[in-house]
Amino acid sequence: MANQKPNRSADASAGPSAGRKFAYAPAPESRAVVDLAPSYGLFIDGEFTDAADGTVFKTVSPSSEEVLAEVARAGEADVDRAVKAARKAFASWGALPGAERGKYLFRIARIVQERSRELAVLESLDNGKPIRETRDVDLPLVAAHFFYYAGWADKLAYAGYGRDPRPLGVAGQVIPWNFPLLMLAWKIAPALAAGNTVVLKPAETTPLSALFFADICRQAGLPRGVVNILPGYGDAGAALVAHPDVDKVAFTGSTEVGRAIARTVAGSRKKVTLELGGKAANIVFDDAPIDQAVEGIVDGIFFNQGHVCCAGSRLLVQESVQEEVLDALKRRMGTLRVGDPLDKNTDIGAINSAEQLARITALAEAGEAEGAERWAPACDLPSAGYWFAPTLFTGVTQAHRIAREEVFGPVLSVLTFRTPAEAVEKANNTPYGLSAGIWTEKGSRILSMASKLRAGVVWANTFNKFDPTSPFGGYKESGYGREGGRHGLEGYLADAADLTGGPASEKESATHEGV
Amino acid sequence: MKVSEQQSRLSVFKTYKLYVGGKFPRSESGRVYEVTDPKGGRWLANAPLSSRKDARDAVVAARKAVPGWSGATAYNRGQVLYRVAEMLEGRREQFAREVAEAEGLSKSRAAAAVDAAVDRWVWYAGWTDKIAQIAGGANPVAGPFFNLSTPEPTGVVAVLAPQESSLLGLVSVLAPVIATGNAAVVVAAERSPLPALSFGEVLASSDVPAGVVNILSGRTAELAAPLAAHQDVNGLDLTGAAADLAVDLEVSAADTLKRVRRPAPAPEDWTADPGTGRLTAWLETKTVWHPIGV
Numbered sequence: 024m025a026n027q028k029p030n031r032s033a034d035a036s037a038g039p040s041a042g043r044k045f046a047y048a049p050a051p052e053s054r055a056v057v058d059l060a061p062s063y064g065l066f067i068d069g070e071f072t073d074a075a076d077g078t079v080f081k082t083v084s085p086s087s088e089e090v091l092a093e094v095a096r097a098g099e100a101d102v103d104r105a106v107k108a109a110r111k112a113f114a115s116w117g118a119l120p121g122a123e124r125g126k127y128l129f130r131i132a133r134i135v136q137e138r139s140r141e142l143a144v145l146e147s148l149d150n151g152k153p154i155r156e157t158r159d160v161d162l163p164l165v166a167a168h169f170f171y172y173a174g175w176a177d178k179l180a181y182a183g184y185g186r187d188p189r190p191l192g193v194a195g196q197v198i199p200w201n202f203p204l205l206m207l208a209w210k211i212a213p214a215l216a217a218g219n220t221v222v223l224k225p226a227e228t229t230p231l232s233a234l235f236f237a238d239i240c241r242q243a244g245l246p247r248g249v250v251n252i253l254p255g256y257g258d259a260g261a262a263l264v265a266h267p268d269v270d271k272v273a274f275t276g277s278t279e280v281g282r283a284i285a286r287t288v289a290g291s292r293k294k295v296t297l298e299l300g301g302k303a304a305n306i307v308f309d310d311a312p313i314d315q316a317v318e319g320i321v322d323g324i325f326f327n328q329g330h331v332c333c334a335g336s337r338l339l340v341q342e343s344v345q346e347e348v349l350d351a352l353k354r355r356m357g358t359l360r361v362g363d364p365l366d367k368n369t370d371i372g373a374i375n376s377a378e379q380l381a382r383i384t385a386l387a388e389a390g391e392a393e394g395a396e397r398w399a400p401a402c403d404l405p406s407a408g409y410w411f412a413p414t415l416f417t418g419v420t421q422a423h424r425i426a427r428e429e430v431f432g433p434v435l436s437v438l439t440f441r442t443p444a445e446a447v448e449k450a451n452n453t454p455y456g457l458s459a460g461i462w463t464e465k466g467s468r469i470l471s472m473a474s475k476l477r478a479g480v481v482w483a484n485t486f487n488k489f490d491p492t493s494p495f496g497g498y499k500e501s502g503y504g505r506e507g508g509r510h511g512l513e514g515y516l517a518d519a520a521d522l523t524g525g526p527a528s529e530k531e532s533a534t535h536e537g538v
Numbered sequence: 539m540k541v542s543e544q545q546s547r548l549s550v551f552k553t554y555k556l557y558v559g560g561k562f563p564r565s566e567s568g569r570v571y572e573v574t575d576p577k578g579g580r581w582l583a584n585a586p587l588s589s590r591k592d593a594r595d596a597v598v599a600a601r602k603a604v605p606g607w608s609g610a611t612a613y614n615r616g617q618v619l620y621r622v623a624e625m626l627e628g629r630r631e632q633f634a635r636e637v638a639e640a641e642g643l644s645k646s647r648a649a650a651a652v653d654a655a656v657d658r659w660v661w662y663a664g665w666t667d668k669i670a671q672i673a674g675g676a677n678p679v680a681g682p683f684f685n686l687s688t689p690e691p692t693g694v695v696a697v698l699a700p701q702e703s704s705l706l707g708l709v710s711v712l713a714p715v716i717a718t719g720n721a722a723v724v725v726a727a728e729r730s731p732l733p734a735l736s737f738g739e740v741l742a743s744s745d746v747p748a749g750v751v752n753i754l755s756g757r758t759a760e761l762a763a764p765l766a767a768h769q770d771v772n773g774l775d776l777t778g779a780a781a782d783l784a785v786d787l788e789v790s791a792a793d794t795l796k797r798v799r800r801p802a803p804a805p806e807d808w809t810a811d812p813g814t815g816r817l818t819a820w821l822e823t824k825t826v827w828h829p830i831g832v
Contacts, residue, residue: 473824492680
């Protein structure tokens with residue numbers, strides 16, 4: 024589903040005074056729906072198990088620094104065990120009729136829907152993102168993603184990737200902490216639909232929802248070993264990517280790690296999809312509806328605390344409306360509610376980790392040091408936990424680090440332009456190419472800009488919309504491959520050429536590809 | 539004075555040159571290497587031994603050609619590509635001789651390879667205005683949004699042409715790159731580069747804009763290294779790379795996250811139906827959203 028943002032908690036037209044908020048009584052969502060165990064194991068071959076070397080780590084709630092649970096930390100031996108389990112399971116899972124695989128995925132989709140309140144609260148606890156987001160965006164999208172790919176499982180021959188499409192085998196998947204369960208869904212749903220089995224490593228700061236998902240797999244009766252979950256750190260991810268019996272690597276995360284993965288798989292037959300960083304331009308023309316554009320700018324950079332690879336972190340505003348846009352934007356930023364992720368009125372939750380907070384803080388300081396002007400609304404931040412006020416920088420040049428590097432936090436850099444050509448040039452002046460935004464009332468200009476922007480997703484007069492039917496992925500150093508939609512299947516199906524032992528059989532399968 | 543009837547005419551040799559930016563330069567290094575007949579070892583010609591600088595110049599020329607070529611209509615690209623096939627058809631005899639010499643083939647087998655190359659080119663010419671319809675489409679999102687996915691060219695693609703098939707192989711890897719709107723820098727088969735260099739003349743006499751295709755001859759490993767590492771190359775086709783070299787080049791390409799097509803595990807049959815894989819390898823999917831409302 025396309026996520027529909029609910030109405031913001033305060034009225035943007037409340038008056039010119041920045042920072043004016045209605046006083047709202049606290050409206051916390053109950054934690055009682057989540058039954059947290061003191062400790063969790065790895066999920067291998069259908070069983071929860073300790074790490075081979077017995078190592079554990081703690082996962083904390085970033086909004087309070089409270090320890091939520093102790094989690095087994097996967098190492099190389101565990102990766103090997105999980106890949107073996109996935110390989111064993113592949114023999115029967117890959118041979119199962121698509122319709123049967125699909126029914127397992129439909130079951131999973133339904134159980135996610137049934138348990139969505141519990142998972143939303145859990146995700147807000149472990150990640151720090153507002154409950155309004157997990158409840159209204161993450162969880163509905165997770166269920167929709169499984170529902171969408173469930174339907175593909177018995178229709179793969181119609182996807183355009185060969186008449187007799189085959190799975191690759193074992194998929195090694197490494198996901199980030201910004202949308203833990205949603206990224207899991209993006210990875211696991213198409214992999215299973217195509218007939219692969221999975222070893223997935225969630226991020227070290229957000230392992231819990233993936234472990235709850237393991238329980239959903241058990242409830243759904245999914246055969247042992249089809250899904251294996253390995254909480255752990257980068258070393259486990261690296262071991263998984265490098266494992267010789269992994270046929271497919273899917274990664275969402277930083278461009279730096281993406282490069283390392285591309286090096287690791289060089290020369291192998293592993294198929295790779297990478298969803299990496301971004302530095303999206305959000306371009307506002309002088310004829311744009313300013314109020315809508317401001318909502319889009321806020322949504323573009325402050326949604327999920329700016330922990331979004333496709334965040335609209337560079338605002339390119341046409342010079343003639345710069346003042347008007349910035350005044351309205353500051354007024355709107357003044358009404359954003361930062362605080363308890365479980366409060367239903369919260370707009371901006373906690374920064375995911377102390378480490379990430381330090382990174383954001385350092386880049387914001389670099390912005391000031393390089394001469395950009397920093398502004399943030401008056402904002403009471405909780406004393407415990409990791410917090411960063413919504414911030415914008417004006418007077419930013421293209422050379423500034425805050426205009427070039429991915430901040431991955433609630434920090435917006437504002438640049439200006441005069442002509443559409445200048446906007447295109449500035450927007451494309453980045454090694455990234457994940458997403459872009461355009462705000463204008465002129466249809467022909469939208470289409471012209473959209474075709475010139477080198478980005479995989481272009482939002483025109485909207486921003487940060489996601490849907491399981493809509494392919495997502497980057498140009499240039501934002502990675503390769505697409506997730507979502509029909510395109511999302513390609514990364515989990517064998518190329519016609521890969522199936523061949525020689526020219527004779529190649530002839531046959533190549534014909535299939537030409538369908 | 540009349541030439542005696544008995545005395546055979548002294549033929550005119552061709553100086554084989556590179557094809558870069560629509561022109562036919564020598565290597566900036568001034569180097570050449572001897573190209574010989576693989577059967578008898580007979581000297582055929584001196585081919586330019588391109589340098590790393592030639593490779594970088596070719597990338598500059600290719601980049602310059604990207605906006606015009608990728609911005610041309612698909613119909614126009616199809617017309618231009620079809621024109622190339624027409625020009626190649628008209629020079630079948632020349633290419634049959636060159637392919638026979640380059641690959642040590644009989645006249646008839648070489649002629650068959652040239653015919654297949656023409657037909658392959660026509661096949662790809664027809665794809666220019668169809669690939670978007672099979673690789674893209676409307677996405678039925680659950681909300682009031684127009685949502686359309688369209689394939690777009692990746693940009694500049696460096697192609698290591700197959701070593702064993704000097705014309706049909708070359709055409710089979712090059713045509714899909716430019717049919718989809720990319721610009722190409724091609725490294726010709728190292729030991730049999732002459733058909734590829736002559737193919738530059740076919741392109742130049744068609745309506746292919748300067749820089750859309752750039753053809754280099756020389757040592758594959760020497761030229762591939764700067765192309766794999768180049769910041770302004772977006773895609774890398776390793777078809778003509780030996781296994782060891784392919785690994786090194788893929789590692790190098792990782793720094794800039796190039797789209798890499800690995801060499802096939804088994805020798806490719808260039809007469810087989812190529813499918814669409816070589817077209818989609820050099821396409822990016824762009825998805826555009828817009829709200830629907832009044």
